[in-house]
Amino acid sequence: MRYSFDADVLIYAAIPDHPQGVRVLNLLQNVKPENLFGSVMLLPELLSKPLRLGYTDEIKVLQSFLLALQLEPMTEAIAFGAAQLGAIYKLKPADAVHLATAVHVGADAFITNNRKDFDRSSVQELEIIFPENLP
Numbered sequence: 001m002r003y004s005f006d007a008d009v010l011i012y013a014a015i016p017d018h019p020q021g022v023r024v025l026n027l028l029q030n031v032k033p034e035n036l037f038g039s040v041m042l043l044p045e046l047l048s049k050p051l052r053l054g055y056t057d058e059i060k061v062l063q064s065f066l067l068a069l070q071l072e073p074m075t076e077a078i079a080f081g082a083a084q085l086g087a088i089y090k091l092k093p094a095d096a097v098h099l100a101t102a103v104h105v106g107a108d109a110f111i112t113n114n115r116k117d118f119d120r121s122s123v124q125e126l127e128i129i130f131p132e133n134l135p
Contacts, residue, residue: 001031001109002037003027003107003129004038004101004102004107006110006111006114007045007046008113009021009024010065011046012113013065014058020131021131023132024134026135028065036069036070037070039071039074039098041074041097041101045094046065078097083096089119095114095118098110102125102126103125108127109126109129110128113131
């Protein structure tokens with residue numbers, strides 16, 4: 001199975017013993033790297049605050065997660081897909097880019113805890129998985 005990630009779940013995984021983060025971390029450690037994806041937009045979403053606050057340990061952990069993912073650049077095709085998906089599902093641009101990236105790479109599932117914007121029953125392009133539903 002191919003997975004793509006939203007920023008929120010990677011932040012959970014960086015917190016030691018976080019109940020949802022443990023499940024995400026398990027997935028990151030047990031799935032082959034060629035099946036783990038994310039948008040390059042994860043870089044500023046994950047690293048801006050820790051860089052600003054000088055949280056070097058958190059930066060190292062988050063960077064290790066980013067290195068485990070195949071980060072996809074923001075291409076014109078992904079941007080157009082984001083515009084379409086954003087219109088269909090009423091998503092903010094960053095959320096639409098993450099979903100469009102997942103669809104573009106052929107992910108089977110998008111891992112997120114953003115229940116407000118990603119309704120598991122309405123998104124048709126791929127499976128939406130919340131952390132508590134991970135093994």
